[in-house]
Amino acid sequence: MSFTRFLAVAHKEVVQILRDSRSLIIVVIMPVILVLLFGYGVNLDLKGLPVYAYDRDGSQQSQDLLKRFQASDYFNIVRVVNDYPALARSLDDGHAKMGIVVPWDFSQRLRDGRPAQVQALVDGTDDNTANVLIGYAQAVVQGYSADIQLEWLRNRGQVVQPSPVGVETRTWYNENLESSAFIVPGVLALVMSVIGAFLTSLTIAREWERGTMEQLISTPVTPAEIMLGKLVPYFIIGMFDVIVCALIAIYWFQVPFRGSFLTLLVSSAMFMVVVLSLGFFISVIAKSQLAASQIALLVTFLPAFLLSGFLYAIEQMPIILQWITRILPARYYVSVLKKIFLKGTPTALLYPDLVPLAVFTLVLAVLATRAFHKRLA
Amino acid sequence: MPEDKHSVVMENLVKQFGDFVAVDHINLQAREGEVFGFLGPNGAGKSTTIRMLCGLLTPTSGRARVAGYDVGREPESVRQNIGYMSQKFSLYNDLKVIENIRLFAGLYSVPSNKLRERIEWALGMANLKGQENLITGTLPGGWKQRLALGCAVLHKPPIIFLDEPTSGVDPISRRQFWDLIHHMAEEGVTVFVTTHYMEEAEYCNRLALIFRGKIVALGTPSELKQKSMKGELLLVECEPLGSAVKVLQSAPDVIDAAVFGNALHLVVRDASVAVPQVRKYLSEHSITVGHIEKIRPTLEDVFVSLTTVRDSGKESTA
Numbered sequence: 001m002s003f004t005r006f007l008a009v010a011h012k013e014v015v016q017i018l019r020d021s022r023s024l025i026i027v028v029i030m031p032v033i034l035v036l037l038f039g040y041g042v043n044l045d046l047k048g049l050p051v052y053a054y055d056r057d058g059s060q061q062s063q064d065l066l067k068r069f070q071a072s073d074y075f076n077i078v079r080v081v082n083d084y085p086a087l088a089r090s091l092d093d094g095h096a097k098m099g100i101v102v103p104w105d106f107s108q109r110l111r112d113g114r115p116a117q118v119q120a121l122v123d124g125t126d127d128n129t130a131n132v133l134i135g136y137a138q139a140v141v142q143g144y145s146a147d148i149q150l151e152w153l154r155n156r157g158q159v160v161q162p163s164p165v166g167v168e169t170r171t172w173y174n175e176n177l178e179s180s181a182f183i184v185p186g187v188l189a190l191v192m193s194v195i196g197a198f199l200t201s202l203t204i205a206r207e208w209e210r211g212t213m214e215q216l217i218s219t220p221v222t223p224a225e226i227m228l229g230k231l232v233p234y235f236i237i238g239m240f241d242v243i244v245c246a247l248i249a250i251y252w253f254q255v256p257f258r259g260s261f262l263t264l265l266v267s268s269a270m271f272m273v274v275v276l277s278l279g280f281f282i283s284v285i286a287k288s289q290l291a292a293s294q295i296a297l298l299v300t301f302l303p304a305f306l307l308s309g310f311l312y313a314i315e316q317m318p319i320i321l322q323w324i325t326r327i328l329p330a331r332y333y334v335s336v337l338k339k340i341f342l343k344g345t346p347t348a349l350l351y352p353d354l355v356p357l358a359v360f361t362l363v364l365a366v367l368a369t370r371a372f373h374k375r376l377a
Numbered sequence: 378m379p380e381d382k383h384s385v386v387m388e389n390l391v392k393q394f395g396d397f398v399a400v401d402h403i404n405l406q407a408r409e410g411e412v413f414g415f416l417g418p419n420g421a422g423k424s425t426t427i428r429m430l431c432g433l434l435t436p437t438s439g440r441a442r443v444a445g446y447d448v449g450r451e452p453e454s455v456r457q458n459i460g461y462m463s464q465k466f467s468l469y470n471d472l473k474v475i476e477n478i479r480l481f482a483g484l485y486s487v488p489s490n491k492l493r494e495r496i497e498w499a500l501g502m503a504n505l506k507g508q509e510n511l512i513t514g515t516l517p518g519g520w521k522q523r524l525a526l527g528c529a530v531l532h533k534p535p536i537i538f539l540d541e542p543t544s545g546v547d548p549i550s551r552r553q554f555w556d557l558i559h560h561m562a563e564e565g566v567t568v569f570v571t572t573h574y575m576e577e578a579e580y581c582n583r584l585a586l587i588f589r590g591k592i593v594a595l596g597t598p599s600e601l602k603q604k605s606m607k608g609e610l611l612l613v614e615c616e617p618l619g620s621a622v623k624v625l626q627s628a629p630d631v632i633d634a635a636v637f638g639n640a641l642h643l644v645v646r647d648a649s650v651a652v653p654q655v656r657k658y659l660s661e662h663s664i665t666v667g668h669i670e671k672i673r674p675t676l677e678d679v680f681v682s683l684t685t686v687r688d689s690g691k692e693s694t695a
Contacts, residue, residue, distance in 0.1 A: 008483020012472065019471055211467040215525075218431050218461035219484040220453060374452070376433045 005221045009229025013203065017233065026199060031191040031241040032248065038187045039253045042311070044179040046132050048076040052096040054087050055080060059107035065118065065144050069100065074136045087121065097123045098133055110148060173342040174256075181256065184249040185341040186310035186334045189271065190301070191245055193330065195238045196275030197282065197300035201292035203230060204283035217374040224369060231276045235269075238276070242268045249341070258344025263336070267354060270361040271333040275300055277364035284371045304330035309338075329360040384409050384536050384567035385430060389439035392425050399425040401590035402439065407569055407583075409535070412562045414581030415571040416680070422590040423571040424464055427540050430569070431461045444536055460529035460537040464544070464571075466521050468528060470514030474505055477513055477528055485532035499527035502557065519550025526557060530566075537561070539570040543577065555580050575677040586680060593683045602674045606682055608632050610674045611643040611651065614667035615659055624662045630654055635681050642678055 017023050051069060055062050069075045078096065081087050090096040101119035109116040120137050124130040146163065153160050174181045207213040216226065246264065249255040278300055286292035304310065307321065308330035314322055325331045332353040339345040339353075347354075385407040392400040400422045407413035415423050428434040430443050432452030441448045444458035468477045478496055487495050500506045503523035508516075513524065522542055530537060539558070543551040555577065562568050562582075570581065578584055579598050586594040586601070594605045615621045618636050625634040625643060630651050632644040645651035648671040659666045674682075 002486055004483050004486050008480050011483070012469065012476070012480045015476055016469070016471055210470075211463065211465040212469055213467075214433065214463045214465075215461070215467040216484070218433060218456060218459070218463070219481065220456045220486070221484045222453075374432070375435065376428060 001222065001224060005225045006229050006232075009221065009226055010232050013230050013233045016203075017237075023199060023202075027195060027237050027241070030194065031245055034191055034194075035184060035187050035245050035248045035253075038190075039180045039184050039249075042179070042183055044182070045177070046129060046136075047073050049074060049097045049129075049133060050078045050095060051075045052087050052090040052099045053077050053080045054082070054084065054099065054101045056104040057102050057106040061107040061110055062102040065102065065106075065141070066100070068140050068144055069137075072136065072140055074133075075140075091121060091123050094123070097129065098137065100137075113152070180253045181342060182338070183311065184253050184255050185337040186308070187249075188242055188245050188268065188337055189304050189308060189310060189330050189334050191241055192238055192268070192272055193275050193300040193304045195241055196234065196272055197279035197296040198293060200231060200234050200276055200279030201283040201286070201296040202289050203234075204280060205286055205289045205292040208283075208287040209289055214376065217376075223372040223374060227280060227369060227372060231280060234276060235272055238272045239265070239269065242272075255341055257341050259340030260347055263347045263350065264340050267333060267336045267340075267350075267357060270354075270357050271329060273361045274329045274333075274357070274364050277361075277368035280368040281364070281371050284368075300330070303328045304334075307331065308334040310334050326356075329357060329364075332357040332360075383407065384411075384444060385413070385569055386442045387426075387430075387439070388441070390426070390429065390436055390441050391438045392422075392429060392434060393437040398590050400429070403587075403590075403592055405585055405592065405595070407567055409567055410562055410565045412558060412568045412570065412580065412582045414578050414584040415569065415587060416573070416575070416578045416584055416676070417571075417587035418573055418684075421587045423573075423587055424540050426587070427461075427538050427569065427571060430455075431459060431538055432456055458534055458536060460526075460532070460534040462522075462525050462529050462537070462539045462542050464540040466518075466525060468513055468521070468525055470512070472513055473510050474500075474513055474516070474524060475509035477524065478531065481528040482531050487531055495531050495533075499531055502530075503527040504553075517550075519546045519553070522546055522550070522554060523557070526554070530561070535565070536567045536569065539568065541571050541573065543572070543574065551577070575675065575680065578676050584676075586683060588684050594679065598676060601676065601679050605679045606644065606674050608644045608646045609648040609651075610672050610678055611645055611648060611655070611669060612637075612672045613641040613643055613655065613659075613669050614639075615641065616665040616667075620662070621659060621664050624659065624664065625655070628655070628658050633682055637677075642672075642681075644678075644682055 017027065053066050053069075055066065066077060070077050075098070077100075079090070081090070084101075087096075087099040087101065091099055099121040101121070103117065103119070106116050106118070118141060120134070122130050122133055150160060171177055207216065242265075246257070250257045279296055282295045282299070283292045286295055306312065307314075307317075307325050307328055309325070310330075314325050314331065317325070335353045336350055336357070339350060383406040385405070387403050387405045390400055390403045391398065403426060415426065417423050425434065429436050430441055430448055432448050432455045436449055443455045446454040446458070448455050469480070472480065475496070478499055482492055482495060500509065503520070503526065505520065505524060505527070508520075513521065516524065526539070526542065543554050546554065551574075558568050558570065559580070572578060581598065583597055584595070584601060585592050594601055596604065613621075618639070618641060621641060622634050622636055625631050625641070630645055630647075632646065634641055634643050643651070643655065645655075652669050652671075656666050656669065
């Protein structure tokens with residue numbers, strides 16, 4: 001291992017990155033765009049869903065009920081219509097996610113002490129949203145009917161406890177239940193997959209494609225020097241991007257950061273080695289830029305996106321997929337990220353994630369070193 | 378460095394790609410300070426041989442030693458002692474001239490106290506002084522080739538391998554490039570060079586003609602021209618050329634006939650006997666005959682003669 005030769009390769013690589021505007025964009029601008037995109041764009045919170053109302057009663061009571069819907073954070077009554085077809089159209093054209101119909105005898109029945117029914121038409125295209133909507137709607141209506149019962153009993157001179165059993169909730173870790181706090185830390189894993197695997201797979205395949213590899217390997221430079229010379233600049237860039245993304249998460253999106261910054265750096269460094277080794281390994285096998293980038297996308301970016309627990313909880317996946325996630329380094333890294341950011345889990349409790357991550361780091365680094373030979377065929 | 382004064386030694390060197398035998402039992406030696414030419418058509422096995430000698434391809438069988446090291450077992454020691462210029466220009470087009478030079482100086486571990494001198498030397502040799510900051514991709518072909526040579530010899534290797542170094546370069550640059558090669562050979566560097574330009578082959582001290590993976594002739598250019606031609610060479614001016622070739626190929630006393638430019642080259646056993654016979658034979662076939670003279674064969678004649686013998690030999694055994 002000669003430091004001079006390593007430095008020669010690394011210097012060349014840095015000059016090439018700085019001179020190529022496309023890779024510069026991927027390296028500097030894309031991480032920021034990804035964080036902003038996921039921070040703002042992917043919002044799993046359901047708030048202010050558009051609702052159309054058809055009040056056939058038009059009484060004080062029906063207005064009270066609709067006001068309760070409006071007062072909740074989850075609904076926004078955007079329009080009151082006067083017939084069924086208008087309500088149906090609003091669901092058809094997507095202007096409303098739910099239509100509420102108050103029957104003509106609503107107040108009459110309440111006065112008579114008879115049960116009254118309110119109709120809710122729900123757009124079930126997105127089953128998840130529909131389920132949540134139905135739950136929220138039932139909660140609003142139940143609250144309203146509990147108050148009516150209470151009032152009815154009071155009017156009859158009875159002393160009643162307002163609500164016999166209540167749930168007092170305290171949310172931990174993500175106190176305001178902001179989905180950006182859940183999502184943004186995981187974006188670090190995505191950014192590193194792109195920087196690490198995607199870019200490195202291109203840089204080595206490019207040398208094969210342009211024929212420069214032939215000249216390179218005719219010199220005394222060793223495979224390890226080529227690998228380190230190529231990967232170290234990307235490692236530094238990747239770590240820089242991690243820090244930038246973490247700062248955006250903490251200071252722009254106000255994601256709480258409760259763990260150890262050192263553990264964040266160490267685990268990020270390990271994951272960076274994992275993706276760099278994968279990228280290097282891929283490009284050694286692929287030898288063409290197109291194939292390399294597609295394989296890199298398939299084995300690093302997609303798993304990091306879909307199977308790492310970044311967006312979708314691993315516990316909710318079919319059991320086979322859950323097993324598959326165990327061989328994905330991204331899973332462990334995302335888990336560490338979420339714990340460090342939100343829970344402030346002490347490093348000692350992170351070993352179940354850190355140890356597998358370290359094993360992957362070692363194995364892949366060794367595999368990548370072994371894979372590259374200074375031979376043409 | 379052990380044993381012989383031969384810089385490059387090949388013994389029964391074979392390279393096979395699947396069923397295709399690219400290099401077929403080659404035995405050759407190149408001496409120290411020699412410009413050794415490897416001449417042959419595209420696909421004859423020149424690049425494959427050179428890549429094996431540089432340790433870039435593993436021989437299927439046989440051995441090769443470069444600077445005393447076995448290319449199969451000690452490729453790294455081989456690489457310390459060689460400079461290599463691949464067939465396709467393969468420096469970094471997006472780097473500046475000086476950046477390419479610095480990169481290869483680093484890769485060849487040129488010591489820092491000699492770095493400045495070697496860089497200056499390479500720039501001077503490549504005639505690129507003052508052009509250090511140009512982006513390599515924007516250089517004309519001839520400049521690129523000189524830069525590639527400069528980068529390949531920054532560490533003063535005793536042996537350099539040049540794989541078609543002048544393909545796609547204009548004639549004046551080509552001439553300059555060969556001056557450089559000879560200059561280096563005078564300093565004791567062994568130059569192993571492939572080409573398919575016949576006129577370039579004349580610049581080599583010794584030549585090996587390679588055809589379909591086999592060496593078909595070996596010697597100095599003049600030896601090849603004298604020995605390898607079976608018979609004497611006639612230049613025949615006649616009209617029309619096409620039918621004249623057909624007619625003459627079946628004529629008695631004519632060994633071979635081929636079109637060269639706007640005339641024919643005929644290989645005959647005895648020129649003094651053949652000239653009147655050829656004239657007569659052509660007239661009988663109503664072909665207008667002009668000037669006929671005995672000429673000295675060029676390497677191209679040698680090559681055509683050797684390869685056609687092989688071709689017809691192959692046909693008769695098939």
